[in-house]
Amino acid sequence: MSEDSRISRYDWMEAELSERESRALYREMKNLERPPKAGELGSAGKWLYKGGKRLYNLSSNNYLGLSGDPRIAQAASRAQEQWGAGATASRLVCGNHGCYRELEEDLAAWKGREAALVFANGYMANLGVISALMRRGDAVFSDRLNHASIVDGIILSRADHFRYRHNDLEHLEFLLKKHDSPAQRKLIVTDAVFSMDGDAAPLHQLVELRNRYGALLMVDEAHSGGIRGPHGEGLCHEYGLHEQVDVIMGTFSKAFGVYGAYVCADRVLIEYLVNASRPLIYSTGLPPMVVAAAHEALRIVRSERERREKLRELSAWFRQQMHAWGLPSIPGESPIIPWLIGDNARALQTSSMLAERGISAVAIRPPTVPDGEARIRFSLMATHTRAELARALESIRAVAGEVQEVGR
Structure with missing residues (x-):
């Protein structure tokens, strides 16, 4: 296949990918790395390793922490x-x-x-x-x-x-x-x-x-x-x-x-x-x-009912803290706690800033959510502790202030 033929076959893909990137809707996979310590769980537990950094995992659906059991x-x-x-x-x-x-x-x-x-x-x-x-x-x-x-x-x-x-x-x-x-x-x-x-x-x-x-x-x-x-x-x-x-x-x-x-x-x-x-x-x-x-x-x-009880308590407390700090969310009782951002690019920026502070929290954008409703989706696990989440919330509050300053 000639180079000209290849371009003519795939140019629409390049154009669509470029258009997605311009709207902050481009997606790419990021590899997780093996934990540096032998026997330490990676994505199955509370910590992820990306780009040589250890991140506190607030992205997983592993609600009861059973993946590494x-x-x-x-x-x-x-x-x-x-x-x-x-x-x-x-x-x-x-x-x-x-x-x-x-x-x-x-x-x-x-x-x-x-x-x-x-x-x-x-x-x-x-x-x-x-x-x-x-x-x-x-x-x-x-x-x-x-x-x-x-x-x-x-x-x-x-x-x-x-x-x-x-x-x-x-x-x-x-x-x-x-x-x-x-x-x-x-x-x-x-x-x-x-x-x-x-x-x-x-x-x-x-x-x-x-x-x-x-x-x-x-x-x-x-x-x-x-x-x-x-x-x-x-x-x-x-x-x-x-x-x-x-x-x-x-x-x-x-x-x-x-x-x-x-x-x-x-x-x-x-x-x-x-x-x-x-x-x-x-x-x-x-x-x-x-x-x-x-x-x-x-x-x-x-x-093991205690796992559900702990998760319910942590989720209610985490929501209360977000509400007290004025971070817009959606009422509920689940461990899924969205931080509503709105703009796609700002949601990506927020996720990146959280990662710089050692927190894995993914930006969710359309079409997964409706247009104009991009967000950070926090997801809690029964293996989290209140002390760990309190430290994470301090970083979240700091990032929220930085994002507001950038948006002015």
């Missing part, structure tokens, strides 16, 4: 010795090792549902469920701030997509009335806790609308599973609504500190997904060692 690593090692490194095939071919059945039975019992189904990850679970249950001509009603995997699942289903304003029940009911056809399947879908705002969905009212309009209701518990509920079951369980939600999806990649996802529902719905969910049918199964690690994490989540 040696019990989970040992469970994975035992499974690898028994089953090998990989699943070797789709679960419907020969990749459905016995550890899957054991995990799914415990998941169903934990969630108080008839059956469970494990997927490769949360993205595949949302794609697989929505595209299997909905079809062209059906209607999906989705919160405007739902995760991208929910949006993509709706697109893949080819159903009509109606986005209601964030947690706006009047708008949702208006759309349900307007598109209330007995010939349509209807699905209401929402995050339980929203990944970038940290607030919760009004699940009681959503259940009422589900019943009133004959819709299915799907709740994504990715950021509430392991954290909410008496044994970490999630927000649906905490509110006593888990039997009135048709599909409860959750992940093992946040509070569980591992990888993978699950769906809990009535048995007939799970059987239908096994037969109709293309991301499940046509994907190689998770490695048995990952399934075993998730199972051990589930055992720890169910039994």
